[in-house]
Amino acid sequence: MQVAVPASAIEVSDLTKRYGDVLAVDHLTLRVQPGEIYALLGLNGAGKTTTIRMLLGMVRPSSGSVSVLAEQVRPEQSSVWSRVGYLVETPAAYPELTVRENLEIVRRLRGLTDPWVVDDVLAQLGLVPYADRRARTLSLGNSQRLGLAKALIHRPDLLILDEPANGLDPAGVAEVRDLLHDLAHRHGVAILLSSHILTEVARLSTRIGIIHHGRMVEEIAAADLTAHTRPRLTVVTRNAAGAMAALRAAGHFAELDGHGKLVLTDERALHHADEVATLLVNADCPPTRLAVEQDDLETYFLQLVGAIPAAGDG
CATH class of the missing domain: 3.40.50.300 (P-loop containing nucleotide triphosphate hydrolases)
Known part of the structure; x- marks a missing residue:
């Protein structure tokens, strides 16, 4: 039927x-x-x-x-x-x-x-x-x-x-x-x-x-x-280029957000931020700030309509 x-x-x-x-x-x-x-x-x-x-x-x-x-x-x-x-x-x-x-x-x-x-x-x-x-x-x-x-x-x-x-x-x-x-x-x-x-x-x-x-x-x-408010690990260091090279060599996907911060979105980095910090210290690029951040819903909406840049945009 x-x-x-x-x-x-x-x-x-x-x-x-x-x-x-x-x-x-x-x-x-x-x-x-x-x-x-x-x-x-x-x-x-x-x-x-x-x-x-x-x-x-x-x-x-x-x-x-x-x-x-x-x-x-x-x-x-x-x-x-x-x-x-x-x-x-x-x-x-x-x-x-x-x-x-x-x-x-x-x-x-x-x-x-x-x-x-x-x-x-x-x-x-x-x-x-x-x-x-x-x-x-x-x-x-x-x-x-x-x-x-x-x-x-x-x-x-x-x-x-x-x-x-x-x-x-x-x-x-x-x-x-x-x-x-x-x-x-x-x-x-x-x-x-x-x-x-x-x-x-x-x-x-x-x-x-x-x-x-x-x-x-x-x-x-x-x-x-x-699901659209993606978490990310943000890293501030005095040597962003060296830090990015070290992170990518270790298998992390890292990019600059246009404000001098490194942004990582891979699951390993998000769940093991302490390992990222250790990696950067050993690479002689110690972080001055390291934090897991997540957009709220209003940020997501404003990024969609172009009122603010999306994370990672220059």
Whole structure:
């Protein structure tokens, strides 16, 4: 018996958006499955928000195709949006209405007949203490919570979120992380979010697409991120050339990093740094500094997009 493969929640193929001479999104291709949390990661201006706007039909692509919940995104399309929740850039609200009144308007616009959905989403986003406050009095973090509540009120099958943790304090970030994790893994909601914070993305997402200047630089499973933060043994000595010759003669792969440091990445050097030190002393090139270092995730991300040089680059 053949098992049916579920349709992708998002299918993007060769997506391009050009504004005059500016190429905002450059032949982007990606796929998001039900129950998956896919993060678009990139520096500010990388093309994340433009991509999200094309996914939601807010901006027409210059070329390429976008489908959401197995339907092609077109300007005249309307049926699929009842199953999609979204938050793009700054959350909008009626400033003179209360939090509850704002959500009540969304409930009616969504055609939801159960009035209790407002209370449910207030509790879900921790907004019960602020339910009767006017939206204009909310902090940035609680405004973000209200925007997320509006995106979730109709229990969508797909969530598209642009910087969902914006303005939240650490406790709020953790609450939203737990909420999104629960929606994806317990309820099968597909989630695409954008962020420029790798550490938070690594905790939350299933897969990460790293984009730079509108182009996909790398796509990676979040579980594999730590494998890309390679450890290395760095050595500082007054005679770098002599030290390199001695290390290579002993079978170590050593290179200069452009700052006068020798960098070794072979397993033997990493696990037996004391032997490396002894070797250099015997070669009359004693190290003045010797340490095992490892990039953190943000360093890895910045190296990928060229914001800082990779270890070993001159």
